[in-house]
Amino acid sequence: MLMAPKEILKIENLTTHFYTWAGVVKAVDGVSLEVKEGETLGLVGESGSGKSVTALSILRIVPRPGRIIDGKIIYKGENLLEKTESEMEKIRGKEIAYIFQDPATSLNPVFSVADQLIEVIRRHQNVTKEEALEKAIELFRLVEIADPEIKIWSYPHQLSGGMKQRMAIARALSCQPSLLLADEPTTNLDVTIQAQILELMKNLKKKLGMSMILITHDMGVVAGVADRISVMYAGRICESAGTKTIFYNPLHPYTRALLEAVPNIAMKREKLKIIPGAIPNLVSPPSGCRFHPRCDFAGPACVSAVPPLVEIEPEHYVACVRAKEFSGKLPSRS
Amino acid sequence: MLRYVIRRIIYLIPLFFGILIIVFVASRIAGNPVQLMTVQNPHITAEARQRLTEYYGLDKPLYHQFFIYLAELFQGDLGNSYALRGGIAVTTLIGDYAWLTFELQLAALFLSLLIAIPVGIISAKKQYSKLDVTVTTTSLLGTCIPVFYMGIIAIIIFAYFLGWFPAGGAHSILPERYPFGSYVLDELWHMALPTAVLTFATLAPVVLLVRSSMLEVLRQDYILAARASGLSERSVIYKHALRNALIPVVTYVGLYFGAMLAGAPVTETVFNWPGVGRLFVEATTKLDFPVIMGITVFITIMTLIANLITDIAYGYIDPRIRFE
Amino acid sequence: MKKEKSTKLELQYQNEKSRPKGVSQWNIAWRRFKKNKAALVGALIIGFVMFLAAFDSLIAPYPPNATPGFYVGEARVPPSLKYLFGTDKLGHDVFSQVVYGARSALYVGFGAAAIAMSLAVLVGLVSGYYGGLVDNVLMRITEIFLVIPFLLILLVFLKVITAVAPASIGGLSIVTLMIGVFSWASNARIIRGEVLRVKESEFIEASKALGASKRRIIFRHIFPNVLHIIIVLTTLMIATAILVEAAVSFLGFGDPAAITWGHQLQLANEAVKEAWWEGVFPGLFITLLVLGFNLLGNGLRDALDPRLRE
Numbered sequence: 001m002l003m004a005p006k007e008i009l010k011i012e013n014l015t016t017h018f019y020t021w022a023g024v025v026k027a028v029d030g031v032s033l034e035v036k037e038g039e040t041l042g043l044v045g046e047s048g049s050g051k052s053v054t055a056l057s058i059l060r061i062v063p064r065p066g067r068i069i070d071g072k073i074i075y076k077g078e079n080l081l082e083k084t085e086s087e088m089e090k091i092r093g094k095e096i097a098y099i100f101q102d103p104a105t106s107l108n109p110v111f112s113v114a115d116q117l118i119e120v121i122r123r124h125q126n127v128t129k130e131e132a133l134e135k136a137i138e139l140f141r142l143v144e145i146a147d148p149e150i151k152i153w154s155y156p157h158q159l160s161g162g163m164k165q166r167m168a169i170a171r172a173l174s175c176q177p178s179l180l181l182a183d184e185p186t187t188n189l190d191v192t193i194q195a196q197i198l199e200l201m202k203n204l205k206k207k208l209g210m211s212m213i214l215i216t217h218d219m220g221v222v223a224g225v226a227d228r229i230s231v232m233y234a235g236r237i238c239e240s241a242g243t244k245t246i247f248y249n250p251l252h253p254y255t256r257a258l259l260e261a262v263p264n265i266a267m268k269r270e271k272l273k274i275i276p277g278a279i280p281n282l283v284s285p286p287s288g289c290r291f292h293p294r295c296d297f298a299g300p301a302c303v304s305a306v307p308p309l310v311e312i313e314p315e316h317y318v319a320c321v322r323a324k325e326f327s328g329k330l331p332s333r334s
Numbered sequence: 335m336l337r338y339v340i341r342r343i344i345y346l347i348p349l350f351f352g353i354l355i356i357v358f359v360a361s362r363i364a365g366n367p368v369q370l371m372t373v374q375n376p377h378i379t380a381e382a383r384q385r386l387t388e389y390y391g392l393d394k395p396l397y398h399q400f401f402i403y404l405a406e407l408f409q410g411d412l413g414n415s416y417a418l419r420g421g422i423a424v425t426t427l428i429g430d431y432a433w434l435t436f437e438l439q440l441a442a443l444f445l446s447l448l449i450a451i452p453v454g455i456i457s458a459k460k461q462y463s464k465l466d467v468t469v470t471t472t473s474l475l476g477t478c479i480p481v482f483y484m485g486i487i488a489i490i491i492f493a494y495f496l497g498w499f500p501a502g503g504a505h506s507i508l509p510e511r512y513p514f515g516s517y518v519l520d521e522l523w524h525m526a527l528p529t530a531v532l533t534f535a536t537l538a539p540v541v542l543l544v545r546s547s548m549l550e551v552l553r554q555d556y557i558l559a560a561r562a563s564g565l566s567e568r569s570v571i572y573k574h575a576l577r578n579a580l581i582p583v584v585t586y587v588g589l590y591f592g593a594m595l596a597g598a599p600v601t602e603t604v605f606n607w608p609g610v611g612r613l614f615v616e617a618t619t620k621l622d623f624p625v626i627m628g629i630t631v632f633i634t635i636m637t638l639i640a641n642l643i644t645d646i647a648y649g650y651i652d653p654r655i656r657f658e
Numbered sequence: 659m660k661k662e663k664s665t666k667l668e669l670q671y672q673n674e675k676s677r678p679k680g681v682s683q684w685n686i687a688w689r690r691f692k693k694n695k696a697a698l699v700g701a702l703i704i705g706f707v708m709f710l711a712a713f714d715s716l717i718a719p720y721p722p723n724a725t726p727g728f729y730v731g732e733a734r735v736p737p738s739l740k741y742l743f744g745t746d747k748l749g750h751d752v753f754s755q756v757v758y759g760a761r762s763a764l765y766v767g768f769g770a771a772a773i774a775m776s777l778a779v780l781v782g783l784v785s786g787y788y789g790g791l792v793d794n795v796l797m798r799i800t801e802i803f804l805v806i807p808f809l810l811i812l813l814v815f816l817k818v819i820t821a822v823a824p825a826s827i828g829g830l831s832i833v834t835l836m837i838g839v840f841s842w843a844s845n846a847r848i849i850r851g852e853v854l855r856v857k858e859s860e861f862i863e864a865s866k867a868l869g870a871s872k873r874r875i876i877f878r879h880i881f882p883n884v885l886h887i888i889i890v891l892t893t894l895m896i897a898t899a900i901l902v903e904a905a906v907s908f909l910g911f912g913d914p915a916a917i918t919w920g921h922q923l924q925l926a927n928e929a930v931k932e933a934w935w936e937g938v939f940p941g942l943f944i945t946l947l948v949l950g951f952n953l954l955g956n957g958l959r960d961a962l963d964p965r966l967r968e
Contacts, residue, residue: 037392056558061561088565091564092562092563093563093564094564097561098563099564100555100558101555102555106555106556107556109578111574120565124564155653204548259355
């Protein structure tokens, strides 16, 4: 077996809570995951499961009243949680970049795109304004925008959604980051544009040799892009494995439920299944396994203790006390 | 940009005429001003009233009077006073008083913006901190105290108990009392107390507005995105957030200035400040309609100009308006 | 069997969450409001002033007489046990006048707010819902009222009315009416904005599709959804109206027959040097009452604004 590539990012027991006046929202509660060099990790879960908060925690830009209270974020061998604020400023945008879900709100409406790009470039690279502008135009070519010399002077409100997301991607890539955090980058776009943007990101990742965390609630999106997938539920990781394993041998009941909720051409007369109930209130989450109130297979053990994330098979981690029982026994999906 | 400005000007014209009509109706709602002014004078004869009415052109139909007023207005003529300084031209009268009003109101406006914007930003940045709580409480209290009450308290403390500033007026009566013999210093010395009170009164709502606007902006994705790009906290707050947070503030400044000018009667009465506000109170007490109309029209024009400047600033800050 | 177990667990989970599903918006708002100390202080202040107004003749140590007013025999006496807030130059007991002034302040506040908000709601709803030409015309009129030097017009109106009818007919009511008629514009704009927001929502589309009449949509669907904004604006409007009345009375254009705090301040302003107590106490009560309504309004906004609700 080949030596497994080194991990570029390793998160251990990350805990980020929000101190609202309705109570402490345990948005991320002991998340562990890793991204290997050159790899794309799909971080999947329903909205409100803590995916975005995990990503924001990596850059330490969790908005108030959120606070990271525990855990380690090891990036290239160094714990980001021990760095000073000014050291972090040098990592953000340069080493690790972020693409937001909604391009309509993630670009500042009062500055031209050129201004915004030049500022980021000059923040991390020692170049003149003119050189930065040239680099920005270059980036526009990279994200396949026509007439970059003209388009770069537009203001965000003058552009279409797909165009804005290309610009947001250009901004994220402006300093050749090693790790890209893409938070639902296609969710707010038209379906046809979605495919284009995904394709573009896949190519760019290859071209620039980056690693990427692709956050999405859509199993269909990660299927074609991710190498590995971590499934998140109510602030915790419930299953982590290679993309194929997740699709063909899911062991966590939640992963299975998610997959059953994806429409598929192969399905003929079957009804799309829905997951009963809603994501729990994270101020007072259910005891034990947080999925147990919605789980068809829950037993007393699921209510009493938090199931740890265990390696059931090589490179296949599951946080379910009954995972071993399900292994191989569950009827496979296809 | 030029087209935007022209559009704004065209837009303000019907506004001006609307206000003009309301003001005109307000001053004539009770009928013939001569009748009103002389109602308590037992010695006047009906004949004399008739003569006065004809003299001021008040015998013509109302719409006719309005058009005459308009025509004169466009020639820069606001008519003559009925009761003040032997029928002095209203424009001359306003010219004599307006500068003192402007001096006071503009100083207060600029000072309050100068203080309110940074204070509001810091307060928002440190939301719920002790500083923030102090700032918001003080500001809230500031919006609840009537300006004239604040003025009276300031006069009691700083003019009578401490004796630091004069209690009223714009100048010492005797030139010998000018500080260092300087007329300008004397005026500044007289201005200090009213300016401070007016600044605090104007400051309070602006601080609250800047703070809430800043808090709103700091919640936006593009601020998170700016942070995620590694921009310094200074650039995030003072460049990216501030420019957006100022948009609602700018739109209010024009209205604030209008409200300040319209409130001039109150502030000027407390401090005995000889500006158009006090002139207005005097004219209204004497039912001197040409002066009443003149000052109202004058303040309206100033308010509209302030609004136009606001609009231009707004267009400058927000490209979405400029390129519409 | 498995199925049974899971439903049981689900039920148990439901019980754990103590919040039943049928809790209304108003219930949640009330809970939030109760937690807000500042708002409760505001309500307390208003309650206190209302108490003064309701039992003014019992609380005030010196009764009002037509002439010579509150004359108690001694002019410009500093505060003492006998005259809690001192007496003014005409020998009125300042404390008694402050107590009687409470009713005027509340009368003007509630009255003017009622008039202004009725106009604002009407203009806001109609303008926001119908849009088009109606909206355009109404908004131009609103802008005129926004820019107009309102205090100046108010003073002229009041002066003219007292000149026409010197034996003023219910002077305080006229002041109230005038303040109301001239202060609806900014609230109308806010309500219009809210109506536009609600109008876009799907449930309005749905009731349109079901063939509901325009009037029904406005009153049954849109109005309840902007009601919380109206409540907040009304509370803040009361505060503004009290301040405006005080300013008008201070300038001597108020109802000379009514006992108002602003009028007390006018008399006090003639002699701040000799008798500071004449003005300090009535002003304190204006500030206090305005603060009360502002605190209450802010508290209501926090409690009722669904955008702040989790």
